[in-house]
Amino acid sequence: MNKLRLATMIGATALSIGAATMTPAYATSDDYQAFGGHAGVTALINTFVGNVAGDKRINFYFAHTNIPALKAALVAQVCNLEGGGCPFDMSMRAIHAHMGVTQNAFNALAEDMIRAMDTEQIPTAAQNNLLAKLAAMEPEIVTR
Numbered sequence: 001m002n003k004l005r006l007a008t009m010i011g012a013t014a015l016s017i018g019a020a021t022m023t024p025a026y027a028t029s030d031d032y033q034a035f036g037g038h039a040g041v042t043a044l045i046n047t048f049v050g051n052v053a054g055d056k057r058i059n060f061y062f063a064h065t066n067i068p069a070l071k072a073a074l075v076a077q078v079c080n081l082e083g084g085g086c087p088f089d090m091s092m093r094a095i096h097a098h099m100g101v102t103q104n105a106f107n108a109l110a111e112d113m114i115r116a117m118d119t120e121q122i123p124t125a126a127q128n129n130l131l132a133k134l135a136a137m138e139p140e141i142v143t144r
């Protein structure tokens with residue numbers, strides 16, 4: 001199941017390269033509720049950042065990062081993406097420019113998110129909805 005979802009994500013990435021204006025699936029407050037609302041998204045991001053911190057493939061990228069600020073930004077972003085109505089206007093391209101994020105690093109981070117969503121028992125449809133949206137950001141984040 002994990003591999004299937006990751007394959008879906010990578011498929012969405014290929015799609016987003018082909019069509020730069022692709023709009024990911026529209027999210028409603030029902031989607032946000034599938035994540036457990038604010039408490040659920042907060043738990044998910046805590047688990048996700050814990051996974052990233054323990055992931056030797058990518059944790060060095062975050063050596064100098066303000067982790068509470070990162071978590072707060074990610075909670076707001078997932079809330080915004082999943083119909084929770086949180087304002088979020090950070091530029092993924094600007095934040096990740098000059099970081100040298102590789103395709104492998106991006107895929108590792110996606111796996112860490114899938115593991116976190118499994119741990120937090122997010123329903124599969126909701127997982128796929130978020131993964132498609134994250135995959136669509138890949139061209140703005142991967143720079144080498």
Ligand code: HEM
Pocket residue numbers: 058061062064065066069070071073074077090095096099101105106107109134135137138141
């Ligand atoms: C779709 C995937 C991704 C999303 C949605 C995302 C989102 C974000 C957001 C919202 C921030 C801002 C946090 C803040 O202002 O405190 C951030 C920062 C950061 N991201 Fe990402 N990111 C993604 C992928 C990646 C990947 C693959 C890496 C490297 C493996 C990465 C490395 C970082 C680092 C190191 C920072 C902190 C920058 C700093 O310390 O100032 N990100 N990311």
